[in-house]
Amino acid sequence: MKIGKIKGFRDHYPEDMEIRNSIFNRMTNTAENFGYKRIDFPSLELLDMYKLKSGSELVNQTFSFTDRGGRDVTLIPEATPSTVRLLTSRKDLPRPIRWYSFPKVWRYEEPQEGRFREHYQFNSDLFGIDSQEADAEVVGLASKILDTLGLSGVYEININDRSVMEYILKDLDVSDINTAFSIIDKYRKIDKNSFSQLFKEIGVGEKSIDKITYLLSEKINIKNLEKKLRKTLNNYDGIEDRINRIKRTFEIINYYTDSNINYDFSVVRGLSYYTGIVFEAFDIQGELRAILGGGRYNNLSTLFSDEEIPAVGFAIGDAVIELLLKRNNLWLNNSLKTSYYICSTTNNYDYPVKIANDIRNKNKIALVDITNRKLSAQIKSASSYNYAIIIGDNEIKGNSITIKNMNNSEQKTIKYVQFMDSL
RNA sequence: GCCGGGGUGGGGUAAUGGACAUCCUUGGGGACUGUGGAUCCCCGGACCCGGGUUCGAUUCCCGGUCCCGGCCCCA
Numbered sequence: 001m002k003i004g005k006i007k008g009f010r011d012h013y014p015e016d017m018e019i020r021n022s023i024f025n026r027m028t029n030t031a032e033n034f035g036y037k038r039i040d041f042p043s044l045e046l047l048d049m050y051k052l053k054s055g056s057e058l059v060n061q062t063f064s065f066t067d068r069g070g071r072d073v074t075l076i077p078e079a080t081p082s083t084v085r086l087l088t089s090r091k092d093l094p095r096p097i098r099w100y101s102f103p104k105v106w107r108y109e110e111p112q113e114g115r116f117r118e119h120y121q122f123n124s125d126l127f128g129i130d131s132q133e134a135d136a137e138v139v140g141l142a143s144k145i146l147d148t149l150g151l152s153g154v155y156e157i158n159i160n161d162r163s164v165m166e167y168i169l170k171d172l173d174v175s176d177i178n179t180a181f182s183i184i185d186k187y188r189k190i191d192k193n194s195f196s197q198l199f200k201e202i203g204v205g206e207k208s209i210d211k212i213t214y215l216l217s218e219k220i221n222i223k224n225l226e227k228k229l230r231k232t233l234n235n236y237d238g239i240e241d242r243i244n245r246i247k248r249t250f251e252i253i254n255y256y257t258d259s260n261i262n263y264d265f266s267v268v269r270g271l272s273y274y275t276g277i278v279f280e281a282f283d284i285q286g287e288l289r290a291i292l293g294g295g296r297y298n299n300l301s302t303l304f305s306d307e308e309i310p311a312v313g314f315a316i317g318d319a320v321i322e323l324l325l326k327r328n329n330l331w332l333n334n335s336l337k338t339s340y341y342i343c344s345t346t347n348n349y350d351y352p353v354k355i356a357n358d359i360r361n362k363n364k365i366a367l368v369d370i371t372n373r374k375l376s377a378q379i380k381s382a383s384s385y386n387y388a389i390i391i392g393d394n395e396i397k398g399n400s401i402t403i404k405n406m407n408n409s410e411q412k413t414i415k416y417v418q419f420m421d422s423l
Numbered sequence: 424g425c426c427g428g429g430g431u432g433g434g435g436u437a438a439u440g441g442a443c444a445u446c447c448u449u450g451g452g453g454a455c456u457g458u459g460g461a462u463c464c465c466c467g468g469a470c471c472c473g474g475g476u477u478c479g480a481u482u483c484c485c486g487g488u489c490c491c492g493g494c495c496c497c498a
Binding site: 004005006007050060061062076077078079080081105107109110111112113115121185269270271289293315317343345373374375376377378379380381382383388390392393394402404406409411 | 424425451452455456457458459460471488489490491492493494495496497498
């Protein structure tokens with residue numbers, strides 16, 4: 001009987017993993033170049049960790065079960081709570097703290113384009129500083145990662161601020177802020193009438209709805225942010241400091257990337273724990289769901305400890321990135337390691353094994369064909385490597401190797417010491 | 424959880440209520456006893472699962488499952 005795999009889960013074969021590794025390495029390497037240190041944590045956590053955070057229907061969207069000890073546990077649906085748990089468990093860490101992680105995360109939802117039940121998620125966070133510099137650094141790292149993957153010009157980042165939105169909504173006499181956020185989150189998915197209707201249902205007047213719609217109607221250049229708010233709000237002065245900070249944040253982000261950065265009032269993110277800046281990256285053509293998302297969550301730490309630790313971070317799932325890279329012909333292996341496939345026409349492998357070892361000591365790829373097949377079959381196997389090295393009685397006697405470049409078929413026999421010196 | 428479209432060797436496909444299920448490709452081997460990606464030959468490998476209708480089902484019907492996509496939700 002054939003055993004299939006579980007819905008929404010993926011297998012990855014070598015030809016896929018080579019590229020995946022190469023892409024993932026570029027992402028982590030960029031984070032390390034920013035001074036971020038890697039952490040890791042269990043794939044299984046207590047369900048309470050997520051109940052604390054939001055409660056609601058979250059539990060239905062996780063892979064959860066009761067273990068043999070009667071504990072309710074879940075495969076982690078996101079990295080942030082675990083990251084904050086690690087943070088609050090160590091009081092001795094010098095701040096600011098820059099961490100990244102690259103776990104698999106799980107969500108029990110119907111698979112669709114760019115979404116699986118298991119996926120890799122790159123996360124990075126900056127703890128201990130609540131400032132425009134910290135906000136800009138994290139947005140900057142996010143864009144730098146996309147730039148490093150070759151996506152410059154293909155994406156844009158849309159930024160908003162939860163505290164600004166809260167101020168605006170209060171200024172416009174909206175009382176049910178949380179529901180208002182979830183309506184705003186739907187803005188780009190539903191038509192204007194339904195949008196207005198939802199706001200009416202929570203008792204928002206038509207004038208306010210018009211103003212909200214006016215703000216959300218388009219992504220704007222940061223230069224126009226103040227003007228637009230002055231025109232809309234009953235009282236602008238109370239938000240002035242916050243707007244100035246955002247303007248500064250945008251200025252600093254310009255030092256990290258040339259990509260388009262917009263202010264977009266419709267970006268609020270689904271998570272309830274965000275307190276300041278929130279941002280998402282999208283492909284310019286708007287064909288895919290968000291490439292990455294993040295924001296500031298200053299009070300999440302209070303779920304685990306008494307101390308409030310400022311935090312700002314973001315996450316990138318591998319699924320949408322993969323789609324986007326493939327659409328732009330960037331899903332490529334950029335590993336530069338040279339590879340050698342050693343063919344042997346004798347069944348004495350002493351010399352080939354020694355050669356392979358020496359090559360590996362030079363940090364290059366080498367493997368020995370130990371099949372005893374005829375040479376033509378071995379050469380065929382070698383065709384996916386950079387070089388074939390042929391070893392027979394002649395080479396053994398002469399302390400030499402015959403090396404064939406598999407790209408242009410050029411072949412020569414040289415002394416072994418000469419070959420090693422050339423590596 | 425809901426809706427739509429799908430499921431034939433590893434990948435891509437053809438046909439069929441009835442006999443050994445088609446072709447391409449990949450893989451293994453050979454023609455070629457020390458030279459690959461050409462050609463030719465040989466070999467291996469498939470009807471998603473269960474039930475129903477039928478003398479007989481890969482084919483028709485129902486259910487399930489998985490895949491693709493959409494909704495809900497979004498970490």
